Amino acid sequence: MSANKDMNLTLKIWRQKDAQSKGKLTTYQVSNISPDSSFLEMLDVLNEELINKGEDPVAFDHDCREGICGMCSLHINGEPHGPDRLITTCQLHMRKFKDGDTIYIEPWRAKAFPVLKDLIVDRSSFERIQQAGGFISVNTSGNTQDANAIPIPKVNADKAMDAATCIGCGACVAACKNSSAMLFVSAKVSQFALLPQGRVEAKDRVLNMVKAMDDEGFGNCTNTGACEVECPKGISLENIARMNREYLSATFG
Ligand code: SF4
Ligand code: FES
Numbered sequence: 001m002s003a004n005k006d007m008n009l010t011l012k013i014w015r016q017k018d019a020q021s022k023g024k025l026t027t028y029q030v031s032n033i034s035p036d037s038s039f040l041e042m043l044d045v046l047n048e049e050l051i052n053k054g055e056d057p058v059a060f061d062h063d064c065r066e067g068i069c070g071m072c073s074l075h076i077n078g079e080p081h082g083p084d085r086l087i088t089t090c091q092l093h094m095r096k097f098k099d100g101d102t103i104y105i106e107p108w109r110a111k112a113f114p115v116l117k118d119l120i121v122d123r124s125s126f127e128r129i130q131q132a133g134g135f136i137s138v139n140t141s142g143n144t145q146d147a148n149a150i151p152i153p154k155v156n157a158d159k160a161m162d163a164a165t166c167i168g169c170g171a172c173v174a175a176c177k178n179s180s181a182m183l184f185v186s187a188k189v190s191q192f193a194l195l196p197q198g199r200v201e202a203k204d205r206v207l208n209m210v211k212a213m214d215d216e217g218f219g220n221c222t223n224t225g226a227c228e229v230e231c232p233k234g235i236s237l238e239n240i241a242r243m244n245r246e247y248l249s250a251t252f253g
Contacts, residue, residue, distance in 0.1 A: 009030050012104045013026055019117075061073050087232055126170065132209050190243065206247050225237055
């Protein structure tokens with residue numbers, strides 16, 4: 001049981017019937033919210049009340065609820081994944097707020113992430129970027145070399161692993177004033193660029209993924225760094241610099 005007092009809150013939530021409709025902020029009150037509950041559990045309480053009243057519950061994305069899948073995607077009081085650092089929305093606790101607070105809850109805002117309903121956006125643009133090059137081709141003839149038999153400098157293995165922790169949530173895009181997807185794409189390029197298995201297709205990968213990113217309508221990077229600040233996995237801007245080097249050498253190399 002929590003030693004802290006339960007909270008009464010005012011929520012201003014973006015409601016939008018479907019992709020074609022115009023949306024608007026709607027005000028709701030929730031009472032007796034435990035500071036130990038998660039942000040999504042607080043929304044579950046609201047939705048249960050709405051369903052009991054015969055109203056349409058608020059649509060929001062979630063799956064694992066433990067910071068792994070990248071599905072949860074809320075803009076909370078103007079910040080992707082809310083006021084805490086290095087966590088996803090599903091890992092945000094209500095103790096970060098105070099009794100009587102008003103909380104603004106909106107979907108990711110970006111042309112390449114159109115709103116489908118309420119707080120759910122279409123992030124299939126990320127999947128199409130991945131399909132353009134976020135993989136390696138391996139001959140599985142039965143004579144495949146064991147990956148562990150290939151020596152890799154520890155520093156590169158660690159950086160590749162750090163890049164691979166990107167969960168594709170899209171907070172970097174939502175945080176960026178240009179709606180740039182550079183942090184996401186650079187993490188996906190870097191996780192392969194740093195490893196010998198990824199070098200074989202490195203040139204095509206970076207050219208194709210950057211082209212897919214541009215085709216999807218993401219904005220340009222102007223090095224403001226908001227993406228790195230809001231990324232729940234701490235993906236470093238160093239990856240963007242690496243992707244730019246990869247791109248230049250693929251273009252002129
Ligand atoms: S780089 Fe960070 S913020 Fe962007 S999609 Fe990956 S995990 Fe999410
Ligand atoms: S629901 Fe999976 S990361 Fe939040």
